[in-house]
Amino acid sequence: MNYSYFCPNSRNEAQFAVQWVPHCVCTVGQEWALEYQCICICISSQSSLRRCVFQVTSQNYDKYTTAGNVIGSVQLCENTQCCVGYYLIVNGQPKVDVLACDMVEKSCPSATCKAQSHFNNRFLKCVCNADLCNGNITWTPESEEPLHTYSYSAGEILKMAVPLAVILLVMFIVIIAAKRRNLFKEKKENLQSSCDDYSLSSPCSCQTVKSSEIDFSQIELQQIVGQGHFATVFQGKYNGSVVAVKVLPADWKVKFTTEKGIFELPLMTHAGIVHFLGTGRKPNDNSCFIVLQFAEYGSLHSFLCKHTTSWMSSLKLCQSLSQGLSYLHSDLHNGHKPPVAHSDLSSSNVLVRADGTCVLCDFGCSTILRSRSERRCCQSHTTNTEGHAQLGTLHYTSPEILEGSVNLNSSGFLMQADVYALGLLLWEIWMRCSDLFEGGVVPQHLVPYELELGANVTLESLISYVSHKDERPSIPKHWELLPQGSALEELLADSWDCEPDARLTAHCVVDRLVSLRSSHSL
Numbered sequence: 338m339n340y341s342y343f344c345p346n347s348r349n350e351a352q353f354a355v356q357w358v359p360h361c362v363c364t365v366g367q368e369w370a371l372e373y374q375c376i377c378i379c380i381s382s383q384s385s386l387r388r389c390v391f392q393v394t395s396q397n398y399d400k401y402t403t404a405g406n407v408i409g410s411v412q413l414c415e416n417t418q419c420c421v422g423y424y425l426i427v428n429g430q431p432k433v434d435v436l437a438c439d440m441v442e443k444s445c446p447s448a449t450c451k452a453q454s455h456f457n458n459r460f461l462k463c464v465c466n467a468d469l470c471n472g473n474i475t476w477t478p479e480s481e482e483p484l485h486t487y488s489y490s491a492g493e494i495l496k497m498a499v500p501l502a503v504i505l506l507v508m509f510i511v512i513i514a515a516k517r518r519n520l521f522k523e524k525k526e527n528l529q530s531s532c533d534d535y536s537l538s539s540p541c542s543c544q545t546v547k548s549s550e551i552d553f554s555q556i557e558l559q560q561i562v563g564q565g566h567f568a569t570v571f572q573g574k575y576n577g578s579v580v581a582v583k584v585l586p587a588d589w590k591v592k593f594t595t596e597k598g599i600f601e602l603p604l605m606t607h608a609g610i611v612h613f614l615g616t617g618r619k620p621n622d623n624s625c626f627i628v629l630q631f632a633e634y635g636s637l638h639s640f641l642c643k644h645t646t647s648w649m650s651s652l653k654l655c656q657s658l659s660q661g662l663s664y665l666h667s668d669l670h671n672g673h674k675p676p677v678a679h680s681d682l683s684s685s686n687v688l689v690r691a692d693g694t695c696v697l698c699d700f701g702c703s704t705i706l707r708s709r710s711e712r713r714c715c716q717s718h719t720t721n722t723e724g725h726a727q728l729g730t731l732h733y734t735s736p737e738i739l740e741g742s743v744n745l746n747s748s749g750f751l752m753q754a755d756v757y758a759l760g761l762l763l764w765e766i767w768m769r770c771s772d773l774f775e776g777g778v779v780p781q782h783l784v785p786y787e788l789e790l791g792a793n794v795t796l797e798s799l800i801s802y803v804s805h806k807d808e809r810p811s812i813p814k815h816w817e818l819l820p821q822g823s824a825l826e827e828l829l830a831d832s833w834d835c836e837p838d839a840r841l842t843a844h845c846v847v848d849r850l851v852s853l854r855s856s857h858s859l
């Protein structure tokens with residue numbers, strides 16, 4: 338219900354008066370004669386529309402006004418009872434970025450706006466369920482401060498490190514002794530046949546398939562075909578076949594062990610996963626290597642930089658990629674093959690084979706998840722030394738992981754984060770499909786958000802763009818007019834939804850692509 342009345346005759350008094358109209362949100366309007374008109378939007382006492390403080394930048398205006406009617410600095414929430422506040426930490430103090438109604442219904446059990454997530458102490462978010470509660474954030478800087486590791490003197494560090502090292506050494510010896518005893522007991526069952534010197538730091542004690550140990554002298558290394566953050570990848574020859582040899586320096590043994598552990602899981606052979614041939618150690622410098630099927634076109638990133646595709650070949654890339662991820666996520670034969678989250682999907686970690694299909698590679702950040710059957714022994718995480726699951730390439734990191742608002746040890750979240758990255762990869766592929774661009778003039782290849790935020794995207798800009806503003810890579814306007822346009826847009830939106838639970842599973846992405854193919858085969 339809208340109404341207006343004449344309120345006191347100075348603008349300041351009017352401003353003061355409108356704050357006291359119950360169940361109404363009022364602003365001071367035009368001046369009439371000597372009085373001011375107060376315009377109020379009122380809700381009946383039974384109505385439960387939440388009122389939140391509204392303060393957004395002009396870029397965010399359109400997005401957040403969809404969450405409810407805005408009157409001055411107050412918003413009446415249409416979809417939710419939750420107010421939200423986003424703050425950036427500037428000079429140690431929270432500075433308002435966005436105050437508004439939350440966009441979708443979420444849980445906000447507290448009446449006060451308590452800082453609930455932060456990332457590297459640069460960003461805070463709070464949600465609350467009382468009128469105008471988002472105007473004040475409750476935040477204790479002390480508790481958010483990182484541990485003061487760097488302020489310790491070398492002497493203090495030494496004092497702490499020596500007893501710690503002794504404790505670790507004792508624990509290590511006890512573990513080794515216990516392990517040896519177990520090995521001896523279980524000898525009859527021969528359960529440990531696949532244990533080698535990596536089994537201690539193996540991500541889990543799942544059953545693994547013993548892979549062949551490859552003697553480095555049997556490999557002929559040729560040119561370098563890829564350079565990742567950790568590994569150098571060579572084209573090579575092994576047993577008369579062309580192979581890829583991924584060499585990791587001895588320092589990266591943990592990465593090597595993780596990746597080897599994933600490849601050695603049972604039933605890991607699939608057309609959408611790079612074929613694994615074995616591992617070994619270089620005798621001269623102790624670096625480790627993994628021998629893989631050679632993908633002729635290299636990474637999807639380099640393929641898309643050099644090639645455009647037709648509609649059907651883009652579907653082939655998308656479908657094989659989604660099938661590979663769906664298989665990786667699958668839980669087969671009561672966990673005989675446990676589900677695995679990739680956790681570092683990007684166009685550099687997908688390879689393209691000569692037949693135009695994709696295979697997944699680089700499982701160095703992957704996570705073996707608990708099987709639904711619960712009968713398997715796997716832990717639901719692979720951790721780095723800080724005890725957190727390892728995060729992937731920044732551009733492809735899902736909003737919930739960017740915000741740090743998920744339990745990274747929860748298996749579902751990791752697969753949902755993979756699907757977010759899958760959505761970005763489908764977008765990347767279709768942005769190079771000549772059949773989706775009038776006259777076949779296709780834009781040059783860009784990774785997601787490169788156009789909007791630049792190639793060297795920062796964490797802050799990504800959080801602000803992807804999380805606060807809920808923006809995604811832009812979809813060409815004219816796709817709406819294409820016969821398959823709406824299905825493409827829906828598939829992308831349902832894969833990269835800001836709500837992890839609302840995202841499709843990789844399996845559903847495959848189904849959507851199959852129906853796209855059958856209804857729109859150009």
Ligand SMILES: Nc1ncnc2c1ncn2[C@@H]1O[C@H](COP(=O)(O)OP(=O)(O)OP(=O)(O)O)[C@@H](O)[C@H]1O
Pocket residue numbers: 562563564565566567568569570581583611629630631632633635636685686688698699701
């Ligand atoms: N089987 C293969 N066939 C052809 N090229 C490959 C193969 N495996 C890897 N490459 C190339 O090497 C690059 C790096 O490989 P990979 O991603 O496995 O290394 P990494 O050091 O683990 O990478 P990251 O920086 O993503 O962690 C790939 O992007 C790709 O170009």
